[in-house]
Amino acid sequence: MKRVFVQLRAELLLLARNGEQLLLTLVIPVVLLAFFGAVDVLPTGDIDSIDFLVPGIIAVAIMSTSMVSLGIATGFERSYQVLKRLGATPLTRGELVVAKILTVFVVELVQIAVLLPIGFAQGWRPAGSTVALAIVAVLLGTATFAGLGLILAGSLRAEINLAAQNGLYLVLLLLGGMIISQDSLPGPMASISAALPSSALAEFLRSSLNGDGQLLAPALVLTVWAIVAPLIAARRFRWS
Template structure:
């Protein structure tokens, strides 16, 4: 029972849905996050389709590029976007306040995950709307695996983003998440396949969440297959980062 209004709080599911809606609208209305989530991936898509960087990888340029761009969208929203927004919510006391409301800590985290998935759906629609006129022809049988892998990758990157946001200062979160976005996007195997990276990078990118997601997405949409080892790596990253975030997350 709410002592102020005299009414019981809404059911947990309704609270989570409302928080997810709020988080989603906040992300979409934020110009910087919109650039990170939509504009930069689209620029990367166009750049990869007009340059020969992806030639000779078993498909047309756009067919090879789009799965990596979708994976980049997941990393942009779940890791960099959520990391930065959560870090500054923590700095201004928003997290501390919300964790004491009927929403609770569990509802708050669930709402953030829901927001990531909602924005990711929007990103998929926008990328597909641009890629299809460019000649993208995904393997129809790969959609189920591809969407499942995107959700799993979003979970892994959300856990990593919350871990960073909950353990370091907001200014450091901003620097760390943006730097890792650049490094993983360029050298992490998420957009550019490992075959096109330096020999040293090739030996480790498959163990990174970026490399595992990028490789698995390309196999799904190019060949219609599910890469079980890559999915396992993403599950391990989700479990380890999630446990660490729960263990060391600071709400104030």
């Protein structure tokens, strides 16, 4: 366990030294929330747009940070042979994956701390009394998307990884019920969407923060993703 915290500290230090990347991670969700909160153009179904947007953008932030940012950074670490070098130390693959997931969780806490006041300023009020469940959703979402990001980063060449991370991000963003309601999607797409981790996370967050919609189904779907994705990541991860 000690090595996990040693690695976590190193990852956070490195992140702090890459300020531009951190800034981008924070800026994109903020811009999305500020823009779509002010311009009511998204098909949000029966839900008030700001109630739909705040949990959805938190889900987007989690997906961006834990999948794309982590996945691309890890891909570069592979090309710089950083992973290979770490592979010669007592740090295990599992410990590295846990340290990386904890790192993105810290970043997400900062993102959420920035996003919530913007949501409040735009009139959003959490109606649910289950904030603890929202925290569970964030943890499960982090584990899921970090797992997905690391599966790609751990098994693809750096250039292919970069394209794959962005491609998957786009698919999950559009089909994943984060900024476009599942109800607005055509029948087959809506069915696919329900099984996606992005939909599950967004729905889980909406239910716990807004106090409406389904809770159990998305929670179950997300839990399965949160167990399977990091496990596959740890198994498939290659040091070089």
